[in-house]
Amino acid sequence: MxxxxxxxxxxxxxxxxxxxxxxxxxxxxxxxxxxxxxxxxxxxxxxxxxxxxxxxxxxxxxxxxxxxxxxxxxxxxxxxxxxxxxxxxxxxxxxxxxxxxxxxxxxxxxxxxxxxxxxxxxxxxxxxxxxxxxxxxxxxxxxxxxxxxxxxxxxxxxxxxxxxxxxxxxxxxxxxxxxxxxHAGLIAPLPAGALVSEEATRLNLIDLEGKKLDSVDCENPSGTITTRVGLVVGCADGAVLATTEGENTELQHIPYPSGAAAPATSFEARKGRPTVAGIGDGKGIWLLDTRESSWQWLKTTTPVVAAAAVDDADQHVVAVGEDGTVQVYDAESGKQLAVTEPLLAKTLADPALSGSVRVTVDGQRAYVNAAAGGVVHEIDYADSARVARSLELPAQPVHLVEVGR
CATH class of the missing domain: 2.40.128.630 (Lipocalin)
Structure with missing residues (x-):
């Protein structure tokens, strides 16, 4: 091979x-x-x-x-x-x-x-x-x-x-x-405008001319993703969901459950799907269902450094454990379905590489970049986390994205 x-x-x-x-x-x-x-x-x-x-x-x-x-x-x-x-x-x-x-x-x-x-x-x-x-x-x-x-x-x-x-x-x-x-801020696009942070404490809804239309509290905005439902922006106490119908955009604050773990600072999911995975302190995975405007805390067998929600019929969630394993979970039951060998252990042990480990998923496979080994692992998450391919690259795949989807 x-x-x-x-x-x-x-x-x-x-x-x-x-x-x-x-x-x-x-x-x-x-x-x-x-x-x-x-x-x-x-x-x-x-x-x-x-x-x-x-x-x-x-x-x-x-x-x-x-x-x-x-x-x-x-x-x-x-x-x-x-x-x-x-x-x-x-x-x-x-x-x-x-x-x-x-x-x-x-x-x-x-x-x-x-x-x-x-x-x-x-x-x-x-x-x-x-x-x-x-x-x-x-x-x-x-x-x-x-x-x-x-x-x-x-x-x-x-x-x-x-x-x-x-x-x-x-x-x-x-x-x-x-x-x-x-400040450490963001501007996230909407069909007829954007959400833009204000001094890391609020999000302002603006139109395409920059005129402020509305605002919502959002401490330390971090992480954005667009789902079939709308735009998600992570906040220290939950997330803001912006939904647009015609020329009107509504802002909804979705708070974390009482006593929640650390907030999610990034989100990943199969493109366009309504449920997204968020990583916070690494002791589990936040799942945000943008259709139901609800959070779920998915406990993992090890701390995790990256995760993505497939949001398919079997509700797969794919994660990279702190130990370098790739893990697959059932979001409905919370059960771990499969786990690989520690494929990314060397990458996670290297401070120069560990921060760029990512899981990207599509309708059939998940991809994780093991930069220390110069490969990308293709994981069949529906088949017991089988390593379908280990794709050897000409240089360290420090950053990896999937296009065409």
Missing amino acids: HRRTRPALLAVLTILALAACSNETPPTPTPTPESSEGHGTVAGAAEVAEPQLHLVAVDAEGKSAMLDLLNGTETPLDTVGAAETVTTEGRYVFAADESGISIIDSGVWTWDHVDHFHYYRAEPRTIGKLSGQGVATVSTGPLSTAGTTGVFFPDSGEAVLLDNKALSEGKISKSLRLKTTP
Whole structure:
């Protein structure tokens, strides 16, 4: 499985191809006319029959590469610099460092029509860099070619909404720019505006002109995710859920249960699903059901460093234990269903790598980056946490995201 046929990047992709979930050749893309706008298309893109799932890995120096999980095709990407964080909404890759964010268009995405989906692919490209002061917090929305992406620079207090339509055309355009007090804050996009933090104590609802429409208390806002229901922002005492219907947005505070453990500071889930997993002090996992506006505390057999809610029919939750194991839980019963060997023990023992361990999940698999070993483990969470593939990469996968979903 780990035989090398070419140095570095080819090795990664070859191994990925050999272990691919599907051995079928992806369908021939059908060019889509520009009149199809509204279905997520842009000029030069092609519509295909299934999701074009790819992994994008970024190493400590910013070298990046993309791998097609369907057929193992490798695509080297431009170097993005020594990123502190890497974020995606399913198409664009945002790599943040102390001087700004570098943006790559992966060229693969899914357009969600709620009752059905459209899948597209185009050539990947580097869009450019947005300069700023401090490692930016990037908050994304659910769609790739509509709406905005929020970027907040903590050292300057600058809050920016990037126009996603411009990104789809290879351009960086600010649809809104606000100057706030420097703080560890965020600006999270909504269909007709955004939530922006105020001195780490409140969230203000603003329209696309920057006018304040409403506000809600939120101490130390941290962590955003968009679900089928709405936008979630984590707070010290719970979460704020922003739901939009037409031109109206309602803000709801969802408090933690009495006597709750430490708050969640980040959230992860299968894209668009209503239930999300949050990590706080590591002694368990917070599950937030945005349909029911309720929290659940899922106790784990070991402290955990990362987790994601699959929110499928079997209510799987996938986590990485502090001991380096990958664990699978049933959210309804709270029972641990499966656990692997300590696949990430060396990575978690390295302070330079441990903070970037992440679980990303889709409808079939979970992916965890074992940077110390230079691999990404693909986990079949529905089959006793079986390691379906160990994907060897050309450099340490310090940062890992999945695109095309």
